[in-house]
Amino acid sequence: MTGTATGRPSSGVGVLDKTSLLLGVLAGGPASLRTLSDVTGLSRATVHRLALALESIRLLTRDAQGRFLIGPRIGELADEAGRDRLLQGADAVLADLRVRTGASARLYRRQGDLRICVATAEGPGTGRQARSALGVALPMKAGAGAQALLAWEDPDELGRAMRGAGFGAVTLTNVRRQGWAQSLGAGELGFAAVAVPVRGAAGRVVAALVLDGPVTLLSRAPGRLHGGLLIDAAARLGAGLT
Template sequence: MATLTSESGSGVGVLDKTSLLLGVLADGPASLRTLSEVTGLSRATVHRLALALENIRLLTRDAQGRFLIGPRIGELAEEAGRDRLARSAGHVLAELRLRTGASARLYRRHGGLRVCVAAAEGPGTGRRVRSAEGVALPMKAGAGAQALLAWEDPQEIARSIRGAAFGMVTLAKVRRQGWAQSLGTGELGFGAAAVPVRGPAGQVVAALVLDGPVTLMSRAPGRQYGGLLIDAAAGLDTGPA
């Protein structure tokens, strides 16, 4: 199995090793053995670092004892996302919920994760903890991940789609359409549509997502709601030009 290396280290060994561990776990849970093999670090080093990170809630474990990203990561990302964009999203998300009956969410990208920084749950859809504010999800599936990645540079796209549920062709289509969609990716029977939110210089700074049961979203959620989402994204406050 190939190992990871830190191409642009911080110069502080423990931070660079921690970064390697988090980079692996951004793709999902991993055992101690897998973390050691992928990072090239010794099992003893991985075990020591993982236990220390678990103590401060940056890592946690699943029912099989595998390590995964801990709740503190989401909390820190959510706090960092409490800028004017996240604050301005409340009324936009509420309006989308009112007009569609679906749940509206705003995601920011943090490395290999997308973090929900604001949400308005649609009536009757139930509170889906998996997508609640502060929850961090891998950038490997879903309309939100597609919208966040589609306008990255080709090298970053190639790196990020390794092991993803979508590829270059899908992201090229997202760029042409201006919106992304997914069906049953995060939860069976649910569909989602997403569009990029652009900053003052035109860069993608977030993804605006609408999701709900397929009975509400249809089998073509992007076609049905893409235009509405594009208009709503234009109304978000991303800062001065």
């Protein structure tokens, strides 16, 4: 990347440089067409054309006053970029949870109607290795992990995802209020689980952190027993993504 006479970075591709100028202004908050033109030095016609194009691919959006602001696709791309960082920090956090609780600690990501186990630390003698091993896909219709991944979804997506689920809106309201989800026997009789969301850029839920094990180990109230511990661990994971 080269520089311009004004000291602004330049890629040598005009449309990219102009887009970079717009995004740089909007990083500070919403701005009108006039403000974008005044700050960047670009003509209103150029700003309008670029802003509409960026809006069409969700890199920009508008607020209630019609001002432009950073769009949702930016956050989604930031989440994607943070995926490797999430896994880099996962092993140590999961191992610590296993030692402190004796339960299995796992990290799940959502892929459509499935949740995929992307990291795991098996608790001694918990007996669920086959069901919840690394890479195993589980449905989003039951379990604490599914609830933690869905509870903060937008209403339209939530309604679609919950069709046929073994939990309802009241359950997810409680998850949002408590900050954790729990389940008893959702995947296997005699087992309990507690889960919390892991948040990435802009507070988006990017994964679920889950403890599971026999009810005799986690009790019939695993959320009360370990919810706070799990929330702190999820915060440590999320700190590396923002």
